[in-house]
Amino acid sequence: MTEQAETRRAPGTPCWVSLMVHGLGTTEDFYGALFGWEFAPGPEPFGPYVRALIDGKEVAGIGQLPPDHNLPMAWTTYFATDDADETAETIRGCGGTVAVGPLDAGSAGRVAICSDPVGAVFGIWQAAAHIGTRLTGVHGTPAWNELVTRDTSTVGKFYQSVFGHEPEAVVSADFDYLTLHVAGRPVAAVHGVGRALPHDRGAHWMTYFEVDDTDAAAELAADLGGRVLRPPHETANGRLAVVADPEGAIFTIVRSER
Template sequence: MAVQPEGTPCWADAMFADVEGAKSFYGDVLGWTFGASSSEYGNYTQAYADGRAAAAVVPPMPGAEGHSAWCLYLASPDAAATAAKIREHGGEVLMEPMTVGGFGTMVLARDPSGVVFGVWQAGTHEGFEATSGPGAYCWAEVFTREPATTDAFFSAVFPYRMRQMEGAEIDYRVFDVGGDPILGRMKMGDDFPPEVPPYISVYFSVANCDAAVAKATEHGGVLRFGPMDSPFGRFAALSDPQGATFAVIDTGTVQGEMPTITPVS
């Protein structure tokens, strides 16, 4: 596969205190298989959907133990330059550019509203190999209580053009790269408990949303929202048994008319 355009979601991983439990859960819910863990890189373990790299799981680094969460990485041609932009526009660099063997260079950062995300400058590891089918990354949405702050930050750091969803009760924008929609942004309303921090929700494809939800809850997951029909697919938001939130979507089951999404001047 080719290296993704700057700002495009290109990889996802999560830290779990119980890596074997995470492998069992996501193997059952998303059909993932797992490669051998790499002790040289902190027992990083890659997940595969139909034999193609889909994501990764890893135990927490010493001192980083805490709540499990999925991290979405955005592509960059120059991780150090992106880190400088993050600082310039009010964000925080949580992990300085770190070269991971010949695989690439990573950065961990937080936007001014508190959204944590990653940056990936590809080397031999270019990112998602699984781009369609059950278990593959499908979409992601930034949930923030400060949409104006988040919009200004991400569109300054990455070459995003923004479009607003019209006629909806929610405040929802789409970030485009080269005319292609690559990321959503949702304003967190009063239905989100105040203790829930801003975050990025990562969507994985499933063949049947309801069946995936049933498997997730059967194996200790918690249903947070849905299942719900939409013009984009039937989807649901979940937490896994270790507290990491994610979403599943069946893009083959659609209902309703596509919303109007207009450019933001």
Template structure:
């Protein structure tokens, strides 16, 4: 991926954690990412790379003044959707029943960002391309391959995302994936959506990043050895073999050996 992503496409992910260095070490060992705590002017934000290309961000949870939050927010991965115009998108967000949690704000010359909550309660970011397009490598071992929304109201979510970005929805045609919805941009599937009822009752609406890996079972075992946990043990499904895992600080993600990886760009 060399240029900007089409508006509506998941283009970046980042992780907010209490211990940034521990997270950098964990994902380096698990996926081969390279990254270090960033400069003060970026709040220490780390852009991790894989094969020299940006793959994900990791930042320390902190208040705007740099102090440690109390209580500490949950450790979560945030998915960012590309937009050609963040201000008009944010107006569409509020018009469609969503809310703005943060922003819009300029990130130096890299771009503009905001974080919103959709009407079903799921948090997602928005990214307007400047000099930084987002993930520079996808669909390879250790890189992003898919982003999935779990929500208690799939109809409301479909209507919302279609209203705020050039996203359409369609029921999946994969065998065994009845009831699964795909998000499409320009006719291409760029993400998915499932009913929250399939998950434990305590799980809130959320976006989940998927990383492509060569060996799901091996990665699952490595996560456990490193002090992480297994949310859904490795299993076979229509799109490949996958597992849902959490890092030692609680950041949840999925890994998949996809049967036919496709670029989300």
């Protein structure tokens, strides 16, 4: 189902995803071909930046890294807040780190880049002119955000304390999974994978993008210079595949159960 979001998100709700890369133009080509994105410039709090659009609606952002920055390529999940400065202080008080900001992104809003106590990077966004993702439920739009970590017990309480998330655990001896709710609605999750956590990545937020056909999208991603890291497979929430773009940023594509 298509959803147009024209109002500010409730605090603690994922509201935006963005990616910082070295080759902005080639990255636009990849995602434009894969998801049908078009691009518009700005805002530019960290340098050159474009907003990805579907039918003129903002769905994600891509920015250009300075040449001397050799950071791992990764999609970043941003959580809505009504007060970025207050939330940043709470993050510090709960054992997290505020690496950048809070700072103003022109008239768009106020932003900070943070990490939780296990090192997973995320952003906070205080909306002004830019409220975040304006379209969901169609090909090329963010569908879900999930923290992949060693176990849920070490970090679930952090997000509960910072954002007021209401956690709901899956009761299972062999599946460590915590769904995070805002006002009774599931908005994100924490997935404990134990020793399966990649050593070269550590704990990280994973962005899921909706696609019309998981198999076709995975094949296209490979044809465009990306890699398929986990082939398409059925899950309780739809057909998934894990892929990487040409610069190595990893994301999940999903055809959700509809």
